[in-house]
Amino acid sequence: MGVGMVTRLTPKDSQNLWIFLKPLTPGLWLTMVGVYVVTALVIWLIERPAFVEQQTQQSNGRIGRMFGFSFSILVFAHWEKLSSNLSRSVVVLWVFVVFILGSNYTATLTSMMTVRQIGYNSKMSNIGHRLGPVTQEVVGNLNFDNSSSTSVWLTSPEEYANALSEGAKNGGVSAIIDEMPYISIFLEKYPTRYSMVGSVMPTTNGFGFVFPKGSALARDISREIAKLREDGRLQALENAWFKTPIIDFDSEDTTNSVNSLTVGDFRGLFLISGAFLAIACILFLASLLYKNFHVMKKWILKLYICIKIFKNRRDANIIHPEFDN
Numbered sequence: 001m002g003v004g005m006v007t008r009l010t011p012k013d014s015q016n017l018w019i020f021l022k023p024l025t026p027g028l029w030l031t032m033v034g035v036y037v038v039t040a041l042v043i044w045l046i047e048r049p050a051f052v053e054q055q056t057q058q059s060n061g062r063i064g065r066m067f068g069f070s071f072s073i074l075v076f077a078h079w080e081k082l083s084s085n086l087s088r089s090v091v092v093l094w095v096f097v098v099f100i101l102g103s104n105y106t107a108t109l110t111s112m113m114t115v116r117q118i119g120y121n122s123k124m125s126n127i128g129h130r131l132g133p134v135t136q137e138v139v140g141n142l143n144f145d146n147s148s149s150t151s152v153w154l155t156s157p158e159e160y161a162n163a164l165s166e167g168a169k170n171g172g173v174s175a176i177i178d179e180m181p182y183i184s185i186f187l188e189k190y191p192t193r194y195s196m197v198g199s200v201m202p203t204t205n206g207f208g209f210v211f212p213k214g215s216a217l218a219r220d221i222s223r224e225i226a227k228l229r230e231d232g233r234l235q236a237l238e239n240a241w242f243k244t245p246i247i248d249f250d251s252e253d254t255t256n257s258v259n260s261l262t263v264g265d266f267r268g269l270f271l272i273s274g275a276f277l278a279i280a281c282i283l284f285l286a287s288l289l290y291k292n293f294h295v296m297k298k299w300i301l302k303l304y305i306c307i308k309i310f311k312n313r314r315d316a317n318i319i320h321p322e323f324d325n
Contacts, residue, residue, distance in 0.1 A: 004183050005197045007175040008164040023108035025260045032101060035273055039094045042277050046087040046284050086280055086287075093276050100269055104261055111258045128152045128163050128173035130182060157186045164194060 021029070082088050131153050152173050154160055166172030175197070178186075183196055211218040228234045263270070289296070 003177060004180050005175050005177050006160070006164075006183050006186060006194055007197055008167070009193060009195050019112065020109065022112060022260055023105050025262045027263045028261055028266070031263050031270060035097065035270065038277060039090060039273075042090055042280055043082075043087050045281070046084050046090070047082060086284055090277065090280050093273060097269060097273055101266065104265075108258060108261055126150055126152055126168045126173045128154045128160065128176040130154060130178045132179075157189055160186050161190055161194070 024032075082091065127150075129151055152163060154163055154173075154176065160176055163172040164174075164176065168174045176183075187194060187196060209221070211221075225234075
């Protein structure tokens, strides 16, 4: 026969002023800042040739504007106009990175702020139960470590809710032990304020039936129940009628079940971002060399002539050293 425990859910008390930093690990925060800086520098590098003819002060200010532009993407408030398609592609990549990281950050922070913990103390709490031989036997087998801890007799779901809401300190109870069908009905009526605690004791979620020894009904009913269990229909019916979660009371992660996001969770994203930024820099440098090839050709020619003149003069000095005197 199934017996379980139900208790009240209380919001997790979080007074940490820096909770908004917890969704991401320090390593991930630093990686995001690094990607932001590199992206801003790449955009500035690509856009800088369009402002070569401007004054030095304006060109220096361009760096700050590029950093501000990259940061404005976080709040979708862009004000800079880009002249290069390559820089626009870098911005598209940055928007994609910001969207992925921002959505995951929001989801993780929301989960952390809504995590609930079990408000139950097995040593100092009053226990409620329904009047009946099964629950009385279970409660009687509990070892209370304090004389002030007692069992309270309750009869209806409304009394369950009132006693759990008041709490043990105000004359109520901290937990209720009852048969599984009654707990399922109670949780179906109050699905958000209370939850069943798992790992309390082995249970089979239902009532037990007793038949006379040798009765054909016992054999037939047991066979049909076994078929329903093997087919999964019993579990399907329970899931359809009583959609209530069970919290593992013995789990260490009950009050800290949300893990912070790490760099490893986004290593693929950062790998793609880094490779794209590297390719963008290579394409920009190749384009810059191609556009200024005629200028470079002139400088290379001048350098070649200078080297040739210097070499000829040195050879002349070697052949006619007396002319130097």
